[in-house]
Amino acid sequence: GAQPPPPAINDTSSKLVFDDAHPYEPARPGDIRGPCPGLNTLASHGYLDRSGIATPGEIITAVQEGFNMGWDLAAFVTYAAFVVDGNHLTNLLSIGEKTPETGPDAPAPAIIGGLNTHGAFEGDASTTRDDFALGNNFLFNETLFDQVSISSGDRLWVNGTLDITSAAVHRHNRILDSMARNPNFTFTTPRYLTAYAETTFPLAFFVSHQKSDTSLSLGLDDARSFLQNNKFPDGFYRRNGSYGLTEVFAPFPDVLPGKNEGVGNYVVDPEDPGFNGGGLCYAYYKQSNLTLAMYPDPTDELRTALQQNMASFYSALGDPTCEEVFPFGQ
Numbered sequence: 024g025a026q027p028p029p030p031a032i033n034d035t036s037s038k039l040v041f042d043d044a045h046p047y048e049p050a051r052p053g054d055i056r057g058p059c060p061g062l063n064t065l066a067s068h069g070y071l072d073r074s075g076i077a078t079p080g081e082i083i084t085a086v087q088e089g090f091n092m093g094w095d096l097a098a099f100v101t102y103a104a105f106v107v108d109g110n111h112l113t114n115l116l117s118i119g120e121k122t123p124e125t126g127p128d129a130p131a132p133a134i135i136g137g138l139n140t141h142g143a144f145e146g147d148a149s150t151t152r153d154d155f156a157l158g159n160n161f162l163f164n165e166t167l168f169d170q171v172s173i174s175s176g177d178r179l180w181v182n183g184t185l186d187i188t189s190a191a192v193h194r195h196n197r198i199l200d201s202m203a204r205n206p207n208f209t210f211t212t213p214r215y216l217t218a219y220a221e222t223t224f225p226l227a228f229f230v231s232h233q234k235s236d237t238s239l240s241l242g243l244d245d246a247r248s249f250l251q252n253n254k255f256p257d258g259f260y261r262r263n264g265s266y267g268l269t270e271v272f273a274p275f276p277d278v279l280p281g282k283n284e285g286v287g288n289y290v291v292d293p294e295d296p297g298f299n300g301g302g303l304c305y306a307y308y309k310q311s312n313l314t315l316a317m318y319p320d321p322t323d324e325l326r327t328a329l330q331q332n333m334a335s336f337y338s339a340l341g342d343p344t345c346e347e348v349f350p351f352g353q
């Protein structure tokens with residue numbers, strides 16, 4: 024059943040994480056990988072169960088251990104996804120497709136579809152995965168990876184490296200592309216926040232410590248190792264010190280939250296604060312409402328699990344200025 028989140032790890036120094044205890048093994052038939060290169064890599068090295076099925080607690084610990092993601096960011100992202108994509112009764116989440124391996128489902132309209140589920144947490148304008156309406160929303164896409172350098176005026180892989188300016192340009196170009204081609208393009212919280220945050224993740228997490236001392240730039244081969252092959256580069260050291268909610272920044276959030284009403288007709292959502300204050304609370308309220316829509320009338324055990332997981336989600340906000348909500352009672 025549901026558990027409170029595990030504590031923060033104590034030692035956030037850099038260390039070798041591609042060590043003897045965590046060898047790379049390719050996914051076996053039946054092992055699940057999905058839209059997140061971070062979680063995929065952790066599963067390929069045994070920081071997460073190699074099946075790709077995990078509890079929220081296991082995910083929160085693994086992203087700290089393997090990458091030094093800060094506890095607050097880890098808990099926030101994990102519960103924002105788990106409440107809408109996970110199985111509350113068995114406490115299991117698929118990091119990719121829907122699977123019976125997460126246990127018996129609660130009745131519809133609960134989806135329990137894993138991280139691949141479009142529009143619950145996964146969303147549009149990803150950098151190496153296609154929009155759901157245009158293609159595959161969880162598999163690495165070589166064309167997108169390559170087109171980056173073209174669409175950004177050859178600024179992305181300058182001399183074979185990614186820097187923050189290039190990553191921001193790429194983010195912007197992916198948004199423009201979705202506006203122009205995807206009639207269903209949706210770019211509202213939480214996807215709005217995760218899209219801009221994820222732009223910084225390769226630079227924050229995929230640069231081996233020795234290299235990150237001097238510059239925030241990521242080599243093309245190392246980027247491909249994570250994004251395509253779900254593998255730590257040889258001798259990979261995690262970053263020194265955690266990267267959490269207070270560290271995350273959004274490079275040039277130049278588009279306001281909104282969605283397409285037909286291709287090329289992007290309409291801003293005036294309710295959505297985006298990064299203009301209270302965005303995390305707004306994300307928490309939105310996920311709470313979506314969870315309630317999926318579980319309109321849960322019975323005993325399920326209700327208790329939903330209450331616990333919503334409380335865990337709120338705890339990730341730390342000392343927030345927003346009120347806790349109790350969609351399933353207290």
Ligand code: HEM
Pocket residue numbers: 058059060061062082083086090092096097098100101104138144145146147148149150151152217221224225228229
């Ligand atoms: C994307 C979940 C942690 C790196 C995603 C996506 C999901 C996800 C659902 C797809 C969103 C989309 O692009 O539409 C999670 C969860 C985490 C987590 C639940 C738990 C804490 C991490 C960590 C890293 C990471 C620790 C890096 C080490 C990324 C990157 C993308 C991404 C770079 C963007 C991929 C792209 O744009 O093609 N994550 N993630 N994530 N995640 Fe994670």
Ligand code: MG
Pocket residue numbers: 058145146147148149152153154160
């Ligand atoms: Mg996506």
